[in-house]
Amino acid sequence: FDFLGKDSIRYFNTVEVELPVYNAIEEFRTGKKDGDAVFDQLDTTKLNHHLKDLMPGLTAKVFRTYNASITLDAILHEETEDGTLLEKIAVYQRANKEVESVTLKKKNHVLSSFSTLNGAFCLPRLL
Numbered sequence: 001f002d003f004l005g006k007d008s009i010r011y012f013n014t015v016e017v018e019l020p021v022y023n024a025i026e027e028f029r030t031g032k033k034d035g036d037a038v039f040d041q042l043d044t045t046k047l048n049h050h051l052k053d054l055m056p057g058l059t060a061k062v063f064r065t066y067n068a069s070i071t072l073d074a075i076l077h078e079e080t081e082d083g084t085l086l087e088k089i090a091v092y093q094r095a096n097k098e099v100e101s102v103t104l105k106k107k108n109h110v111l112s113s114f115s116t117l118n119g120a121f122c123l124p125r126l127l
Contacts, residue, residue: 068103072096 002012017025028038051058075095083091 064103068099071102072099075099 001015002010025038032038032040048059072095075098076092079091079095
């Protein structure tokens with residue numbers, strides 16, 4: 001993916017996907033040019049209702065909380081195997097601030113970009 005996101009900050013990420021996912025994205029891209037929204041018919045209200053039908057209470061906040069939790073767990077697991085109690089507390093405090101910062105940025109990005117959600121899904125260059 002290679003596109004300009006919020007505040008014209010470039011987002012560049014190469015990901016591997018299964019062939020059906022690649023084919024589906026290519027189908028969405030058919031007839032569109034660079035810069036066009038890929039998911040131009042996305043209705044976020046219907047999407048949210050669909051998510052709640054799959055699992056009551058499922059929201060974007062649930063995804064943010066899950067992501068924050070696994071990120072914190074990974075940092076703590078990686079950096080606190082050895083060390084004194086004070087060192088472990090310092091690692092926890094730093095990790096917690098890092099996760100909070102990332103989560104808040106993502107939340108603010110989602111909230112400020114919500115009305116232009118398709119902007120985040122404009123035709124990327126698939127590498």
